[in-house]
Amino acid sequence: MRLRNNPKAYDIMAENSDLVILEPESLKGQLHKQFEKEQPLFIEIGMGKGDFIYENAKRYPENNYIGIEKYPSVLAAAINKMKKKDIPSNLRLMHYDAIELEKVFDKNEVDKIYLNFSDPWPKTRHAKRRLTSKAFLDVYQNILKQYGKIEFKTDNRGLFEYSIMSVNDNKMFIDDICLDLHHSDQNENNIMTEYERKFSVNGPIYKMVICFEKEKNNG
Numbered sequence: 465m466r467l468r469n470n471p472k473a474y475d476i477m478a479e480n481s482d483l484v485i486l487e488p489e490s491l492k493g494q495l496h497k498q499f500e501k502e503q504p505l506f507i508e509i510g511m512g513k514g515d516f517i518y519e520n521a522k523r524y525p526e527n528n529y530i531g532i533e534k535y536p537s538v539l540a541a542a543i544n545k546m547k548k549k550d551i552p553s554n555l556r557l558m559h560y561d562a563i564e565l566e567k568v569f570d571k572n573e574v575d576k577i578y579l580n581f582s583d584p585w586p587k588t589r590h591a592k593r594r595l596t597s598k599a600f601l602d603v604y605q606n607i608l609k610q611y612g613k614i615e616f617k618t619d620n621r622g623l624f625e626y627s628i629m630s631v632n633d634n635k636m637f638i639d640d641i642c643l644d645l646h647h648s649d650q651n652e653n654n655i656m657t658e659y660e661r662k663f664s665v666n667g668p669i670y671k672m673v674i675c676f677e678k679e680k681n682n683g
């Protein structure tokens with residue numbers, strides 16, 4: 465997601481320190497203290513304007529949620545959008561680059577990672593920027609709990625196929641896979657993102673759930 469640069473983006477973050485985690489590295493391994501209750505931690509990487517993470521936090525008060533976004537202007541837009549509504553106490557946002565997340569989260573700190581409509585970076589020379597490339601998967605492995613899952617949704621067939629191969633190359637497991645989410649039984653509990661609403665009119669939405677280690681009694 466690219467938005468026009470907002471010169472006030474950092475000010476907007478600072479003014480909303482009840483919602484935004486401002487110096488996340490200083491809280492490494494202590495992020496649960498940002499929340500009223502210590503409960504499972506779910507994060508979305510590349511949350512854009514944050515509709516998905518916001519709706520999750522409202523629907524599932526038994527979990528804590530952190531939405532992570534690399535671009536300050538995009539995060540500022542998310543803050544301004546959320547401020548018009550009631551902000552659930554189990555939701556926080558963070559301006560951060562996913563490749564650095566080991567500086568913020570301890571090993572085993574995160575229960576689930578959501579990747580929604582990640583930028584496809586179609587040129588081969590940009591493949592390393594894809595959020596399902598090896599370098600990013602290594603980071604996720606180092607912050608996820610032992611059987612923690614990654615849920616990935618996209619409308620981009622090329623990125624989906626690349627991601628399946630990346631999962632295979634990294635010896636991960638596919639827990640579930642769906643080639644047309646909106647016409648599957650999984651759609652019932654699906655929470656739509658901004659991109660999903662915009663692009664699902666053009667074709668199917670692909671989804672897979674992946675993990676680094678499978679529980680023995682689970683297939």
Ligand SMILES: C[S@@+](CC[C@H](N)C(=O)[O-])C[C@H]1O[C@@H](n2cnc3c(N)ncnc32)[C@H](O)[C@@H]1O
Nearest residue numbers: 465510511512533534561562580581657658659
């Ligand atoms: C195509 S948008 C999708 C936004 C939202 N998830 C949705 O589905 O509507 C991808 C988002 O990922 C963010 N992003 C890309 N690379 C990132 C990174 N390395 N760390 C954190 N966010 C990143 C982009 O800034 C952009 O907002």
